[in-house]
Structure formats: structure tokens, C-alpha cells
Amino acid sequence: MKKxxxxxxxxxxxxxxxIFFIWYSLSxxxxxxxxxxxxxxxxxxxxxxxxxxxxGVLSHLSRAYRWKFLLEPVQIFPKFYNCFLPxxxxxxxxLGIPRSGEVLRGATLASYENVKFxxxxxxxxxxxxxxxxxLLAIVGLTSISQSNKIFSFFTSQNINPxxxxxxxxxxxxxxxxxxxxxxxxxxxxxxxxKNFIEELxxxxxxxxxxxxxxxxxxxTFIIWGLYVGMFYVLKFAFPDTQALGLEATFVxxxxxxxxxxxxxxxxxxxxxxxxxxxxxxxxxxxTGEAFGWVMWGTQTGLVILLxxxxxxxxxxxxxx
Numbered sequence: 001m002k003k004x005x006x007x008x009x010x011x012x013x014x015x016x017x018x019i020f021f022i023w024y025s026l027s028x029x030x031x032x033x034x035x036x037x038x039x040x041x042x043x044x045x046x047x048x049x050x051x052x053x054x055x056g057v058l059s060h061l062s063r064a065y066r067w068k069f070l071l072e073p074v075q076i077f078p079k080f081y082n083c084f085l086p087x088x089x090x091x092x093x094x095l096g097i098p099r100s101g102e103v104l105r106g107a108t109l110a111s112y113e114n115v116k117f118x119x120x121x122x123x124x125x126x127x128x129x130x131x132x133x134x135l136l137a138i139v140g141l142t143s144i145s146q147s148n149k150i151f152s153f154f155t156s157q158n159i160n161p162x163x164x165x166x167x168x169x170x171x172x173x174x175x176x177x178x179x180x181x182x183x184x185x186x187x188x189x190x191x192x193x194k195n196f197i198e199e200l201x202x203x204x205x206x207x208x209x210x211x212x213x214x215x216x217x218x219x220t221f222i223i224w225g226l227y228v229g230m231f232y233v234l235k236f237a238f239p240d241t242q243a244l245g246l247e248a249t250f251v252x253x254x255x256x257x258x259x260x261x262x263x264x265x266x267x268x269x270x271x272x273x274x275x276x277x278x279x280x281x282x283x284x285x286x287t288g289e290a291f292g293w294v295m296w297g298t299q300t301g302l303v304i305l306l307x308x309x310x311x312x313x314x315x316x317x318x319x320x
Contacts (some may be wrong), residue, residue, distance in 0.1 A: 016044055041290045048237035055230035056299050058307070059223050063087060063127075068217035070123040073209040078113050081317050085310040086112075087254040092307025093264045095300065101151070113320045135257060136225050228253055234295055238285040243280065252277035256292070265303075270296040 027187055064084035071078060086108035090101030106121035113120075181192050232249045235241040252274050259273035262264040266273075271292030278288035 010074070016250065036056055041293060044290075044294055045237040048233055052230040052234045052237075052295070053298055053302055055226045055233065055268075056302055057306075059226035059230070060084070060087065062219050062222045062226065065125065066216055066223065067123065069212050069216040069219075070126060071120070072094065072211070074119045074123065076109075076113060076119065078109060081313075082109060082112050085314045088303065088306040088310045089314070091303045092310070094265075095303065098264055108314070112314070115139050130220060131224075134220065138224070138228075139314075141253050142247075142254055144250055146247055147209065230299075231256075231295065236292065237294070238287060238291055240283055241291060244278070244281055244283070248281045251280065252288075252291075256295070265300055266296055267300075 002258040027229075061084065064080065064087045067083045067087070068080070070257050071083075072259065088103045089108055090105030092101070093104045095099035100122050103121065106124050107117055109115075110117040110120045182194050185191070228249065232246065235244050235249065255273040255277040256266065256270055259269040263269045274292030274295065275285045275288035278291065279285055
């Protein structure tokens with residue numbers, strides 16, 4: 001019973017939070033601002049929206065291809081569609097239950113390729129660590145170049161950024177202590193957990209034994225270049241954001257990335273985060289949040305479409 005309650009909280013709490021943010025996002029506007037919000041969404045330039053969507057598709061294809069490089073050192077050589085389709089299934093699952101997509105993705109590949117789940121999941125963790133490094137690099141460079149705007153925003157909202165850093169360091173220390181306890185314990189449960197972690201690390205170490213490290217890095221930069229690029233081109237779809245420079249794109253991109261990690265796929269919070277980021281560059285909240293809704297809506301719709309098709313196509317592609 002307790003497990004069911006905990007699972008329900010983990011599943012529905014982020015979704016409920018997202019619904020709250022949707023209500024909050026719309027309730028804080030006056031009737032004139034709401035009309036402006038809907039006007040901006042309805043009159044968006046669809047050409048730039050399509051270009052942004054196309055770049056999103058390319059980023060997914062590049063990520064699936066990059067995964068193949070991580071799988072080779074652990075002796076897994078899947079067909080490309082068995083990398084791409086589970087990837088899209090994972091993205092779709094994350095919209096319902098946060099972080100469940102990585103497990104589903106690894107389990108799906110392990111099932112169709114008849115390999116150990118620990119190894120496939122280990123490569124996914126490695127991939128996520130590499131992406132975290134890329135995100136932190138973008139955050140670091142943007143924070144340095146736009147420090148005045150970022151810190152002025154934190155000050156206006158009474159937010160202490162150093163407290164967040166302290167929390168992250170504390171979590172890392174807790175993980176290190178936990179690994180030490182599991183490693184040295186002789187309890188059967190901890191021994192099984194130790195073996196599972198060792199298999200994970202075998203998958204994670206694949207990045208060091210890759211023969212095609214250069215191609216892996218190239219695809220990593222392509223993926224993140226497309227992420228920023230599809231964000232940048234969408235600004236041309238709105239008259240009030242066309243004049244914004246690349247620095248505004250990076251700031252809004254970072255705000256949006258953190259919003260995605262708080263609620264299911266960024267539901268509700270993503271448009272608010274984009275509106276706040278663009279407001280520091282003189283863009284109205286109605287325009288900024290309209291941008292956020294269009295970006296979030298189109299990319300989420302793409303994930304739902306490709307993820308849903310993957311459910312149908314994957315068994316057919318592996319029918320033998």
C-alpha cells in the first residue's frame with residue numbers, strides 16, 4: 001500500500017504541479033494581456049515553427065546514432081531503428097512519469113537485442129552525464145557573459161543562487177557515502193545492489209573505450225547545437241523577438257532547460273520560465289510566454305507523435 005502511494009505521488013505530483021503552473025500562468029494576465037497572448041500564438045509565422053520542428057527531429061536522430069557509439073564497447077550492435085524508436089518511447093514515457101523513460105528505453109533495447117539491461121542502462125547514464133556536462137558548460141558561459149542580468153533577476157526574486165550550489169554539493173557527498181556503504185557491506189541485498197552497480201559502470205565506462213570518440217563528440221555538439229538552434233530560429237516567428245540576440249536565446253534556453261526538469265516535460269512551468277527570461281531583455285510577458293507555449297507545444301507534440309508511432313512500428317520492425 002505504501003509503495004503504491006509513493007508511486008502515485010511520484011507520478012502525479014509533477015503533473016499536478018504543472019497544472020497549477022498553467023493556471024498560474026494564465027491567471028496573472030489581465031484580459032488585454034490574455035488577448036495579446038492568444039493573438040501572438042495564433043499569428044505565429046509557421047515557416048519558422050516548421051524549421052524549428054525539423055531541427056528537433058534531427059536532434060533526436062543524431063542522439064540515437066550517437067547511442068550506437070556507446071553501445072559498441074559493451075558488445076551491443078543494434079540496428080539504428082532499435083536505437084531511435086526506444087529513444088522516442090522513452091521521451092514519451094517521461095511526459096507521464098519523470099525519468100521513467102531512461103529505464104523504458106534501456107529495457108526495450110535489451111529486450112529486442114537480447115542483452116543485459118544493466119549494460120544498456122549504463123550507457124544511457126553515461127550519455128546523460130555527458131549531456132549534463134554540456135548543459136553546465138552552457139550555463140557557465142552564459143552566467144559569465146550575462147551575469148548582470150541573471151543576478152539582478154535572482155536579487156529581484158529574493159533567490160540565493162549559492163544555496164542551490166550548496167544543495168548539489170551535499171547530494172554528491174551523500175551519494176559518495178552511500179556507494180561506500182554498499183561497497184563494504186556484506187548484506188545480501190547490498191551485494192546484489194553492488195553487482196547491479198558494477199554492471200552499470202561497465203556500461204558507463206564505454207565512453208572511454210570507444211573507437212569512435214571523435215564521432216561521438218561531433219554528434220554531441222550537433223545535438224546541443226540543434227537544441228539551441230531550434231530555439232534561436234523560433235524567435236523569427238514572433239515580431240517582438242526577432243531583434244533579440246544570441247545571448248537572449250542562451251538565457252531563455254537555460255531557464256527552459258531547468259523548467260523541464262521540475263514538471264513532466266516542463267508542462268505549465270516552461271512558458272513561465274521563457275517569459276521571465278525574455279522579460280530581462282525587454283520583451284513583454286505575453287510575447288515571451290506565447291513563445292514558450294509554441295516551443296513547448298510543438299516539441300511535445302512531436303514527441304507524442306513519434307513516441308506513439310514507435311509503439312506501433314517497433315514490434316513490426318522486430319517481428320522476426
